[in-house]
Amino acid sequence: MDEYRLHRAIYRTVRFWGTPIVRSIYGYSCENLKGIPGPILLLANHNTDMDPGFVGIASGEPIYFVATEKLLRMGLLSPVLINLFHPIIHYKGKAGISSVKEILARLKNNRNVALFPEGNRSFNGLTGDFLSSTGKMARRSGATLVTYRLHGGYFTSPRWSTAMRKGRIRGEIANIYPPEKLKSMTEEEINEAIRKDLYVDAYADQERDRIPYRGKDLALGMESTLFSCPQCGSISSLHSKGDSITCSCGYSAEYDEYGYLHDNRGQTATITQLDALQREKISALAEQVEDILLFEDAVNAETIGPDHKVLSIKKTILRAWRNRLSVGDDVLPFQQITGMAINQRNLLILHLSEGEKHLELSGDISFSALKYLYLYQSARNKNEKI
Secondary structure (H helix, E strand, O other): OOHHHHHHHHHHHHHHHHHHHHHHHHOEEEOOOOOOOOOEEEEEOOOOOOHHHHHHHHOOOOEEEEEEHHHHHOOOHHHHHHHHHOOEEEOOOOOOHHHHHHHHHHHHOOOEEEEOOOOOOOOOOEOOOOOOHHHHHHHHHOOEEEEEEEEOHHHHOOOOOOOOOEOOEEEEEEEEEOHHHHHOOOHHHHHHHHHHHHOOEHHHHHHHHOOOOEOOOOOOOHHHOOOEOOOOOOEOOEEEEOOEEEEOOOOEEEEOOOOOEEEOOOOEEOHHHHHHHHHHHHHHHHHOOOOOOOEEEEEEEEEEOOOOOEEEEEEEEEEEEOOEEEEOOEEEEHHHEEEEEEEOOOEEEEEEOOOOOEEEEEOOOOOOOHHHHHHHHHHHHOOOOO
């Protein structure tokens, strides 16, 4: 049996047995991809770790996913997943020239490929942006571009939460672009079409559908996403427990099963709204002239080499100023950080200009990697001399 026939047999077996389980656990329903002429380059929005499974169920044929490099360091599970599903490995926070080449090679070999161009699960309920090179890749691929929207994932598995909620997830085809259509479009037109097709506002969905997402400890871990108090503006002062989140200033709010926060001031807010406010606060900190310590956290720091092996592990302090970070005694000006991303629930990844190594920084359940990412993005977007 050749490699593809083996992958096809594995795919059909997993899909046959897995579909009823996934439908039962997640309340999943989907629009099927069967009958679309291949090869297919499928792009989907991203909100849960199960998104590849949701897309796989919708597909009628094996589909190869672009996966993060973390997959190579999952112990005994890594070779199993790699040999069974043959994913395309990509480093989060980097341009990924080698992964693009592999994507194009698979498509040229008449294989279907799927990726989540945001490269990240949503923190605030809105579909994120993606690399501008995506349109160029789609145009060059010679494949049929399929854009696929997943609804309900943000409330089923909030980025801050360690537990799933019981609700509903739905998958739908947003659009289909044959190769001939892509060739008649510019790269920016393709990007704009992808941006429009994949855009989901989780709270707009809730306003329309009002679906409850039930579970225990609904707010637990929320401060890893909401790092700034809505009342006093302090950073890293919020603490979650059960269904509530509180601050030492007296602020408190309850998170309901529809995804809304109801505070002790009588106000109701969405995570989307509160995230916009805290992002503005970080942007203002990046603009300030005074060079003061902005925030810090105790973290576990792993240094990963170019061969994907862990070079060192240490407990240390991560600190942030308006134009640099420090990890223990190592000072990292932002111009030395070539890429920054967040993987899994809350793992901060720093790609460094020196060598091919990168750092992975993690903390406890309340650690917020997001404030460091927002600071880095704000500083670069404002063309700081960093």
